[in-house]
Amino acid sequence: MRVEPPVPAEALAPIRAALAAAGAEPVEAPILQPLGLLLDLAGEAMRARLFVVQAEGGEETCLRPDFTAAVVGRHIESGAAAGRYFYEGPAFRSEPEGERPEEFVQLGVELFAPAGGSVAPADAEIASLAWDAALAGGRGDLTLWLGDVGLFAAFIESLGLPEALAARLKRVAGRPRLLNAELARAGEATTPTTAGGQLAGMLSGLPQAEAAAMLEEVWALAGVEPVGGRGPAEIAARLVRRAEAASAPALTEQQATAIRAFMAISEAPAVGLKHVRILAGEGASLEAALSDWDARLTALSAIPAAQMRFAPALGHAFDYYDGLTFEVRSAALGADRPVASGGRYDGLLARLGGAVDGRAVGCVVRPWRAFAGGEA
Numbered sequence: 001m002r003v004e005p006p007v008p009a010e011a012l013a014p015i016r017a018a019l020a021a022a023g024a025e026p027v028e029a030p031i032l033q034p035l036g037l038l039l040d041l042a043g044e045a046m047r048a049r050l051f052v053v054q055a056e057g058g059e060e061t062c063l064r065p066d067f068t069a070a071v072v073g074r075h076i077e078s079g080a081a082a083g084r085y086f087y088e089g090p091a092f093r094s095e096p097e098g099e100r101p102e103e104f105v106q107l108g109v110e111l112f113a114p115a116g117g118s119v120a121p122a123d124a125e126i127a128s129l130a131w132d133a134a135l136a137g138g139r140g141d142l143t144l145w146l147g148d149v150g151l152f153a154a155f156i157e158s159l160g161l162p163e164a165l166a167a168r169l170k171r172v173a174g175r176p177r178l179l180n181a182e183l184a185r186a187g188e189a190t191t192p193t194t195a196g197g198q199l200a201g202m203l204s205g206l207p208q209a210e211a212a213a214m215l216e217e218v219w220a221l222a223g224v225e226p227v228g229g230r231g232p233a234e235i236a237a238r239l240v241r242r243a244e245a246a247s248a249p250a251l252t253e254q255q256a257t258a259i260r261a262f263m264a265i266s267e268a269p270a271v272g273l274k275h276v277r278i279l280a281g282e283g284a285s286l287e288a289a290l291s292d293w294d295a296r297l298t299a300l301s302a303i304p305a306a307q308m309r310f311a312p313a314l315g316h317a318f319d320y321y322d323g324l325t326f327e328v329r330s331a332a333l334g335a336d337r338p339v340a341s342g343g344r345y346d347g348l349l350a351r352l353g354g355a356v357d358g359r360a361v362g363c364v365v366r367p368w369r370a371f372a373g374g375e376a
Helices: 009-020 035-042 044-049 068-078 120-135 149-158 163-171 176-184 195-204 208-222 232-247 253-263 269-279 284-299 346-351
Strands: 032-034 061-063 083-092 103-113 142-148 308-310 324-330 340-344 359-365
Touching: 009 083, 009 103, 009 120, 032 035, 035 044, 035 061, 035 068, 068 083, 068 103, 068 346, 068 359, 103 120, 120 142, 120 284, 120 324, 120 340, 120 359, 142 149, 142 284, 149 163, 149 253, 149 269, 149 284, 163 176, 176 253, 253 269, 269 284, 269 308, 324 359, 346 359
Parallel strands: 142 308
Antiparallel strands: 032 061, 083 103, 103 359, 142 324, 324 340, 340 359
């Protein structure tokens, strides 16, 4: 396994100090994480980048590729409605085609709060923490890129699409490959049901527990044993979503054009938000989302406007982000090696058994990338 070089203590200290401004409680996170959960959060494409660990007869686990899910779990276990946590330690991702480190250090902060009020202040705080920590590493070529999965959802609602189609587009907002596939079928008729689609159609009419039981029965009759860390409930849910995708109406060419134009926005924040207003229809959700952006940008005014870009389609490897997304990028390292990243993921709390209406936002910094004498 390729291990990232250590950052000199004198260079690491100011990066860590910038995140310490959040007044967060230090927290430890288990190195081993449930494989099924990580695949559910990132999709099967992430499997090739995970280090899978399994004792004989035990549940499949993996070395943590990220801290967020583990810290969320710790917060839920605490029973607290609010919390601020700081973490530091190694994370692991396989790099089969390249020489990049597969074990690397991450520093991060996660903020949790009960529902209520605007999310903009906490969003701006966490983005500012990531920016300050990245800047503390000494690089002079940084840019803060800002996106918003929630704004995409509000934009989709403003187009007046059929409910099933709008819901499917929102689900794939953070997965460019799936979204592009949806855009590619614009103007097409509904896909005929296949044999696999018939099974999915049968499952879609059942409660989750009954759908999982039926799928297990089919496996038993066929004499197959599922592998890969996914249970029958997860597989049934995915089959149902595929059936919905095949049977729901496609976008019109005009709607697809508007969505492509939205996804292509990459401007100074003020200019980019003007383009959103031009492309969108009308709706209370859209107005609320744009109002939040006005508040975020006001709170981020200490960052030079020339060093910020607004790209609403900005997403991350994990699809649990449902609001603000951001990356701090170095011109020398490029877009695929961000120095810092993060965003809002309120829905992940409920997915992991926490508060349904809780709030969560966080950031992660790669100190070896932030360090001016580090990754090149």
